[in-house]
Amino acid sequence: MKQRYQWLFAGLICTLCITDSDTLLGDSNTDDWQSRRLMHPTEAEIQSEHEGHIVIYHGLTDRQVSRAMDRQFGRIQSMMFTGIVVTDPKGSPKKDSQTGELITEDDGC
Numbered sequence: 001m002k003q004r005y006q007w008l009f010a011g012l013i014c015t016l017c018i019t020d021s022d023t024l025l026g027d028s029n030t031d032d033w034q035s036r037r038l039m040h041p042t043e044a045e046i047q048s049e050h051e052g053h054i055v056i057y058h059g060l061t062d063r064q065v066s067r068a069m070d071r072q073f074g075r076i077q078s079m080m081f082t083g084i085v086v087t088d089p090k091g092s093p094k095k096d097s098q099t100g101e102l103i104t105e106d107d108g109c
Contacts, residue, residue: 035060038068039067039072041075054080056082057079058083060081060085061087062085062086062087084107086103
């Protein structure tokens with residue numbers, strides 16, 4: 001029952017999440033806390049995850065998400081990713097040639 005409410009809450013947050021990845025990608029404060037939390041969580045953050053809390057990361061690059069999946073796989077049940085920015089082989093964000101907007105993976109939100 002508790003897990004059902006967590007997914008319901010996560011879905012609600014997903015629908016309310018910021019969708020302007022271009023803005024987020026340029027916001028180093030947003031990227032800094034997300035990168036740190038994702039790859040180097042504090043003991044309190046890990047404890048929170050063990051208690052069933054889920055963190056929604058938004059606007060990270062596909063490379064950051066892939067690295068987290070490889071290095072933090074044991075915590076995957078506590079992660080949700082939205083607005084994942086697609087990168088080119090050099091790691092630079094890809095932009096739509098017609099709109100100039102960042103290309104993001106379809107996360108269903």
